[in-house]
Amino acid sequence: MRSNKLKQALKEGGTVICVGPGVPSPELVEFLGHLGFDCIFIDAEHGVIGVERAQEMVRAADAVGIGSLTRVPKNDPAVILGYLETGTGGILVPHVNTADEVRQIMQAVKYSPLGIRGAHSGTRAANYGVTQSGAEYFDQANRETMVAAMIEEVAALENLNEILQVPGLDLCLIGPGDLAMSMGYPGQPDHPEVQAQVDLAVHKICAAGVAAGTVAADGEGVRRLFERGFQLALVSALRLLVVGARQLLAQARTEKSVTPGSP
Numbered sequence: 527m528r529s530n531k532l533k534q535a536l537k538e539g540g541t542v543i544c545v546g547p548g549v550p551s552p553e554l555v556e557f558l559g560h561l562g563f564d565c566i567f568i569d570a571e572h573g574v575i576g577v578e579r580a581q582e583m584v585r586a587a588d589a590v591g592i593g594s595l596t597r598v599p600k601n602d603p604a605v606i607l608g609y610l611e612t613g614t615g616g617i618l619v620p621h622v623n624t625a626d627e628v629r630q631i632m633q634a635v636k637y638s639p640l641g642i643r644g645a646h647s648g649t650r651a652a653n654y655g656v657t658q659s660g661a662e663y664f665d666q667a668n669r670e671t672m673v674a675a676m677i678e679e680v681a682a683l684e685n686l687n688e689i690l691q692v693p694g695l696d697l698c699l700i701g702p703g704d705l706a707m708s709m710g711y712p713g714q715p716d717h718p719e720v721q722a723q724v725d726l727a728v729h730k731i732c733a734a735g736v737a738a739g740t741v742a743a744d745g746e747g748v749r750r751l752f753e754r755g756f757q758l759a760l761v762s763a764l765r766l767l768v769v770g771a772r773q774l775l776a777q778a779r780t781e782k783s784v785t786p787g788s789p
Contacts, residue, residue: 527652527663530615530670532565532593533696536737541752541759544595544739548764550579552586558763559590567760568596570609571620581612581650588613595674601627603634603642610635611649616672618699623681625688628673632694635673637664640694672696674739677731678704683723690734697758698731699739700724728755744769 535542546567547554555566566587568580575583580596587594596614598606606617619631633641646652647660651667658666673694677686678701689695702715702724711717724740731738732755739758742748748759 527658527666527670528588528613528615530593530672532595532615533670533672535564536672536697536757539757541757542593543748544593544758544760546760546762546764547583548573548762550575550583552582554763555583555586556590559587559592563592565593565595565615568594568614571597571599577608577612580609580614584612584614585650595672597676601630601634603630606631606634607644610643610671611646611651613649613651615670616674616696618674618676618697620676620701621678621682621704622675622689623679624685625692628675628689628692628695631673631675632692635671636668636694640668674699676701676704677727678702679708680705681708683727686727686730690730690736695736697737697739698727699758699760700727702740725754 532542542564544565544567545558545563546569547558550573558566566583568575568583570576570580584594593615595616595618596609596612597618597620598609601619601622610617617635622628634643635641637643637645645664647663648655652663674697675689675695677683677698682689702720705723706712706715706717706720709720709723711720714720728738737757738755739760740751740756742751742759742761743765748761751759
C-alpha cells in the first residue's frame with residue numbers, strides 16, 4: 527500500500543489544493559497532476575463516476591504522484607467498500623449529520639479491530655497482495671486511509687461538537703451550497719448568514735484538531751480560505767476552463783478584432 531501524502535500533509539498542519547476534474551477522465555487527472563495540484567477529488571455522488579472509472583482515475587493520480595479523495599454516493603458499507611478497493615487515499619461521505627453516522631463510516635472504512643471492513647488483501651488498494659502480507663496491509667490501511675465527512679446541513683452544525691469527538695475523523699469538508707439550501711438560502715452560498723455559520727464551524731473543527739476544507743472559485747478565494755483556517759481548498763477544473771475560455775473569447779471578439787477577409 528502507498529503512503530498517504532495528503533493525510534500526512536493535513537496532519538502536519540499543511541495546506542493543500544484539491545481539484546475536481548468534473549468528468550470521469552483519467553487523462554484529465556494526469557494533466558491536472560502535472561500542473562501541480564496536490565490531490566484529485568473524485569465525485570461519485572454527483573455525475574456518472576462508478577467504481578471501475580474511479581479506479582482508473584485513482585491510478586492516474588498515483589501515476590503523477592498526487593493524492594486522491596473520493597466522495598461516495600452514500601453512507602453504506604457495501605458502497606464504501608467498492609470505492610476503498612480502488613486504492614483511493616480517502617473516503618468522503620456526503621450529508622453527515624450525527625456522530626453515529628461518523629461511527630458508521632469508521633466501521634465501514636476500518637479493518638478489525640477498529641471496524642468491520644471485509645478483509646481482502648488481493649485488491650489494487652493492497653497492491654494485489656504482492657508487496658506486503660495481509661496483516662501488514664490491514665494495519666497500514668487502518669493508519670493511512672483518510673476518513674472525511676461532508677458538513678452541509680443545519681443538523682450537522684447543531685451536532686458538530688459531537689461529530690468532532692469521534693476518534694479517527696481526519697477531515698470535515700463544508701459544503702456551502704447544500705448548507706445554504708438547508709438554511710433557506712437556495713443558490714446563495716455566499717450569503718452573510720451562511721458564511722457566518724461556516725466561520726463558526728471552521729473554528730470548532732480546527733479547535734478539535736480536525737482538518738477543515740471547503741470549495742473556492744479561484745486563486746484569491748483559495749488564499750482567503752487558508753487565512754480563515756481551512757487546510758484544504760477544493761476547486762473545479764471545469765470552472766477553470768470556463769473562466770479561461772470566456773476570457774479568451776472576450777479578448778478575441780472585441781470590436782478591434784480583425785474581421786474575416788480584411789487586409
